[in-house]
Amino acid sequence: MIRDIPQAPEAALLLSWYDRHHRDLPWRTSPAMAAGGERPDPYRVWLSEVMLQQTTVQAVKPYFAKFLAQWPTVGDLAAAPQEDVMVAWAGLGYYARARNLKKCAEAVANDHGGKFPDTEEGLRALPGIGDYTAAAVAAIAFNRPAAVMDGNVERVISRLHAIDTPLPAAKPLMKSKVAALTPVDRPGDFAQAMMDLGATICTPKRPACALCPLRERCLALAGHDPERFPVKAAKKDKPVRVGAAFVAVSADGDLFLRRRVESGLLGGMTEVPTTGWTSRLDGDTTTEAAPFAADWQACGVVTHVFTHFELRLTVYRARAENGSDADGWWQAITNLDAAALPTVMKKAIAQAIPNAFR
DNA sequence: TATACGTGGCA
């Protein structure tokens, strides 16, 4: 006989809603597979969760497909050259994720026999896996009753309980609320249901409260102002930094590229040479920062907004011999897809060579 | 606890 497992009313309402509004995402197990007791592949769950950190579902989809096609298993990823991983990740942002993705795959392959740890604690010890991802993979891939809390869950919980304490101070309280709601029988579905609810119904602006399965129990809705939650600390304003970028083109149609240092901003990614990025550009020393002497011609300014500052790069272009010695390499303009170029560098190149990416 | 860390879409 089947014993009834105690479940919070909110969890029951949410799971019922989830079963009726299942979203078909590439990394998800279909309802039919789940009904047959099949668990999702931990590698796919992990890969998708890392890609989804601070990144939209739409942006992740093509990258997830590309990675899965190129590296079908965690062992394949562990054996891949680091540079190939950075090339494949280029454009997705937060490049420390790609560096840690590779380290994590190596740890799983070398220290865990090719199998992901099946507990929240074991997962949490791996590179690039923090509180959220450890709980998410434990719950979704291994059916562990972990309390999964991301930005969506914070919003849902803060509204449900009308939590006035600002983030991030309110996180421990919110986490305890999530833990109290997480059901032991379907923790993975519950976590995904909470995130789906936050993504589609309990949205930051103009939430669709009339369609919410938790509307009868939501204190923020009862207070007539759900958009007030979650309360957040005030943001700091974004400083502007300036610099110059140097796009050297050879007679053969090659472009001069470099690899950035492993750590920090755009760490391990490919760049065109630039000056430092500072509060003001010194006209006297700008072209001295060029990788080699040439007839540098200014050809415009590109603006790029990072998380914590705005960058305005003056782009210089010159013809140069591709035998010039400097700590970089010459790459065919027709083969720039093979380079690990972050978006800001593609913008600079496109400013100097408008059809570089066509 | 606060800061560094990308990018693109949307109102």
Added chain:
DNA sequence: TTGCCAAGTAT
């Protein structure tokens, strides 16, 4: 246009 923000982590 400008700001907000999206399935966070590391230090």
